[in-house]
Amino acid sequence: MKDTITTQPTEALEKAPVRDHPTVAVDVVIFALRAKSPELDHPTDLDLQVLLIRRGTEPFKGMWAIPGGFVGLDESLEDAARRELAEETGVTDVWLEQLYTFGAPDRDPRTRVISVTYYALVSADLLDPHAGSDATEAAWHSMYNLPPLAFDHDAILDYALQRLRYKIEYSAVAFQLLPEEFTLRELQEVYMVILNDYELDKANFRKKLQREGNEVVEPTGRFRETGGRPAELYRFREDAKLEIKARRLFP
Amino acid sequence: MKDTITTQPTEALEKAPVRDHPTVAVDVVIFALRAKSPELDHPTDLDLQVLLIRRGTEPFKGMWAIPGGFVGLDESLEDAARRELAEETGVTDVWLEQLYTFGAPDRDPRTRVISVTYYALVSADLLDPHAGSDATEAAWHSMYNLPPLAFDHDAILDYALQRLRYKIEYSAVAFQLLPEEFTLRELQEVYMVILNDYELDKANFRKKLQREGNEVVEPTGRFRETGGRPAELYRFREDAKLEIKARRLFP
């Protein structure tokens, strides 16, 4: 990852006086899995979406941007990210990880802004339909069909998706995007949607989930009705090992 | 990685006026492989070392710290990191990657400082014995035997080592720590030293290097004399594929 990818924080930069030092902002990429069409309830066709807000001020007025804001003087970076997340979604206790810090000098036309970015994974069942407390307009957008974005926020989203794809392959973050209980087919769909790889074999997927030394899910005994045979609901095992040793390029 | 790990930039903070916004610094973890004892020339017992500088001012005066400094207003973060790296080692054109941004509010007793950290891999044969242009005292220290460090720089080094270990397993960065030509045993030792895993099988290591579709090294035809049979020198293939698909936790 080169640092030539740059970005911008969001709104209200006019509050920050121009000074002889960079301004520090935090931007949060908020991912969720949502149904493509708003009518279905059992999520057959999932979509990977991000929450964006529409800018109300220049520059890039009217364009979509990643939610973010400035870091308070007595606030850690992660606290600032969680504050932004709560303001936009009303959700707390969410999985959140620092993504990258974008700092090219010319990314904001007004003043030098360095943006520390985070990405969050939220379970769709926790989301209020319209929890944005601000008057700002916020909306979910498919990662596979994004609108034009303010500043260099498209580069941030590219990088976030790349990181999510890496992360999902060797750790158990996929569960953060699902409710407490889920069917194995739903879990498989999480992988297929994020990896954009619709060719996962059902049998092999299940085998890998239950392989010796890798039992990350356990059955609950409850079932969900489907079009055919009911599907057993599983939950994530708390004592599961969360990371797998990477395949070595050369050991 | 939680954000509770914090850190500090280096010297000369007194130049920065106390303001109502955070200060931004860049710190660079500089890794090299060097012989444990300074007499050997063919590097039989390698050591993973980092370059540290001794602080000349309070706070933490006299303690060791990661080299770093403030970001210029018209300077990208990576440019600032490369500038610091050149000042301390005299080396340019070095592999460098952003590591993490540390930003806890209380990490510097004087003022709020947010530190964007990078890590660099330099080949020992490029290093001048004493290229530190400043009057600051700089010295190499073994990662496996570190002195007490200023601020939270120990946490930065822990994280940098963890990242280096991950990175080396699925990408070809190990070559950045070796000269242009090297023997396969030297390459194997790079892995063993960094992974702190002295049980790599020679035969299997070589097989994986030359496996179909993964030819990352090529012989040069030249040889290096050793205690026994001479070892052929290899070089990194420019067209080699640099990353490997991770082993999935569950596909």
Added chain:
DNA sequence: ACAAAAGTGTTGAGAGTACACCCATGC
């Protein structure tokens, strides 16, 4: 001849993959 270090071959266990098949429910 011997030591030292480079370099190769063989083999069995386990993981990955493809694909066919069986099971439980609603209509």
Added chain:
DNA sequence: GCATGGGTGTACTCTCAACACTTTTGT
């Protein structure tokens, strides 16, 4: 019964890991 989707078994291939073995140099 039939459609629909959940759930399993089998067989082949490839990778991984252990370990014994051969080769080339210096003394």
